[in-house]
């Protein structure tokens with residue numbers, strides 16, 4: 092970086108950080124960690140950028156009103172849903188963001204982490220005029236797939252437990268039945284394809300964004316070495332390093348599963364176990380060749396013995 096470039100967070104128009112990732116990549120953890128910084132306001136998933144205007148967002152993603160209400164609570168201007176509708180109705184989405192910036196404290200920055208932004212490049216393009224800083228959070232695809240499958244298994248079990256007596260009796264075996272009929276494999280492949288698509292979209296988009304407006308971050312590094320990674324991230328953005336950033340204390344709220352990680356409140360601290368615990372259940376050689384190719388291009392770390400095999404087959 093040249094010496095006369097002002098770091099992003101020190102510019103007067105620095106108002107928005109977008110966290111881009113595939114779902115299940117640790118984005119709630121990152122949002123929560125960043126939210127401990129005195130300049131950052133970091134509500135649950137907002138989904139705003141996916142829609143051209145406020146009215147489309149309200150109609151097509153009604154659950155996300157909770158995130159907007161949370162934002163206003165956080166900045167000390169609590170509002171009702173009716174008030175929000177009357178303030179923002181008919182506004183284009185970029186204007187909605189600009190109006191939100193006006194409610195931030197002096198030098199405040201909104202952190203908007205919504206993994207679904209990576210689904211379409213048009214969503215990412217919509218963010219451009221707001222000059223955000225982009226944090227690209229990358230997790231090993233098997234970590235993402237494993238997390239996704241565990242959530243789906245649990246949802247099925249919960250549904251079966253709530254259902255009729257025959258379904259309840261079958262519920263302990265539904266995982267096995269699905270494994271036998273192959274639908275679990277199909278679910279995993281679908282999730283793999285989504286990981287590829289989303290990360291390709293992010294990469295294509297960020298290729299067009301100035302370097303001093305973006306950083307990429309690996310989930311595994313974040314959870315294994317948060318003491319180095321979080322201050323380094325702040326430094327990259329031009330944010331002051333604050334002592335309280337890694338104090339992961341107190342009880343965390345349980346998330347609305349539509350707006351963040353439903354298991355987030357179960358973690359007592361930043362935990363390194365999820366970095367590679369998928370390796371007990373899954374193997375990298377299961378991944379499609381094009382997924383492994385993208386992993387290499389994105390510098391996603393393979394497990395050591397798999398890395399050696401990848402080198403010999405490359």
Ligand code: A3P
Pocket residue numbers: 113114115116117118119120237238239241242314351352354355358359360361362363365
């Ligand atoms: P699992 O709980 O299924 O393992 P996202 O917020 O993007 O949906 O990502 C959720 C994943 O982040 C979790 O998936 C978990 O792996 C990881 N995660 C959440 N809280 C964490 C913490 N305190 N420490 C380490 N990893 C965490």
